[in-house]
Amino acid sequence: MTTAGERHGIKGRRKILQADVPGRPNHAIHFWEIKSKPGSTVERLERAYLNTLAAVDLAESIGKQIAADNRYTEQGRQGQHRNHILHQGVPVFHQGRRAISKAKQELDEMRNRLQLPKADPTDAAGAIARMEIRTWLRSLPQGERDKISRADDIDPQIRMAIIEKPAAMSGVAETHIGVLKDKALREAHGSLIDDIAELETAINVATSAVEAGRDSARIDTGLSPQEFNEAAAPIEAREQVPWLRKGKVVDLERGVMREPTEDELANGVEAPNLEEFNRLKAA
Numbered sequence: 080m081t082t083a084g085e086r087h088g089i090k091g092r093r094k095i096l097q098a099d100v101p102g103r104p105n106h107a108i109h110f111w112e113i114k115s116k117p118g119s120t121v122e123r124l125e126r127a128y129l130n131t132l133a134a135v136d137l138a139e140s141i142g143k144q145i146a147a148d149n150r151y152t153e154q155g156r157q158g159q160h161r162n163h164i165l166h167q168g169v170p171v172f173h174q175g176r177r178a179i180s181k182a183k184q185e186l187d188e189m190r191n192r193l194q195l196p197k198a199d200p201t202d203a204a205g206a207i208a209r210m211e212i213r214t215w216l217r218s219l220p221q222g223e224r225d226k227i228s229r230a231d232d233i234d235p236q237i238r239m240a241i242i243e244k245p246a247a248m249s250g251v252a253e254t255h256i257g258v259l260k261d262k263a264l265r266e267a268h269g270s271l272i273d274d275i276a277e278l279e280t281a282i283n284v285a286t287s288a289v290e291a292g293r294d295s296a297r298i299d300t301g302l303s304p305q306e307f308n309e310a311a312a313p314i315e316a317r318e319q320v321p322w323l324r325k326g327k328v329v330d331l332e333r334g335v336m337r338e339p340t341e342d343e344l345a346n347g348v349e350a351p352n353l354e355e356f357n358r359l360k361a362a
Contacts, residue, residue, distance in 0.1 A: 095291040106291035127175035131292040134171040175289035209240035228255040321347035
């Protein structure tokens with residue numbers, strides 16, 4: 080049955096468990112409110128988010144079934160539930176973490192492409208003109224200078240003179256310079272800025288669920304964080320992480336490069352060589 084939220088494109092819930100349990104932590108998470116594009120990193124993060132909720136719900140359901148089974152002692156019930164979580168839940172949380180890690184790398188690459196427009200370094204006359212503009216701005220009373228720097232229709236040459244040098248060179252307030260830089264970035268990289276904001280949000284939402292889900296599962300096992308990490312480590316290590324190079328899978332067993340499946344693309348690690356792949360895989 081479709082919920083009202085889902086009809087409006089909202090998925091998930093406010094807390095990692097569907098309902099509060101007396102005496103048990105129920106971590107807060109974020110709703111998923113992003114419309115994901117098919118095949119995008121955001122869609123892979125959405126899948127990690129929803130898969131995490133499904134894994135948590137399944138663990139809760141299995142726990143209830145085991146608790147109602149009179150064949151087990153209390154210790155046996157705990158062992159059965161723990162076994163399910165470690166071998167069925169841990170891989171899901173691990174895949175979610177991998178998807179988030181990949182998304183963060185992509186986010187860093189996108190941020191590195193954000194560059195303020197720069198003046199032509201060979202234009203000596205333009206450089207002198209902008210220096211004179213800064214000298215003129217410094218000579219103005221603060222109120223007049225603020226009026227110029229806050230103007231919506233500020234002259235592009237005046238804006239460049241302001242943003243290319245430290246605030247002390249023009250006398251313009253740091254806050255005004257920040258606004259001018261944001262406008263310049265928006266003009267130069269409008270869609271990229273929107274994509275960065277969307278990916279940042281998707282990473283935060285997916286992380287809230289994956290980390291809360293993993294810790295909720297850990298609570299069900301009765302293990303401490305250190306004990307849980309130690310028990311999960313060999314299971315996570317067995318999870319196959321595909322090596323991607325230029326968008327292709329490097330299939331070491333067959334000695335070929337081939338097109339990745341959807342899951343391989345989501346969980347793979349892009350690296351130029353095997354040494355870098357092993358380093359990134361272990362990160």
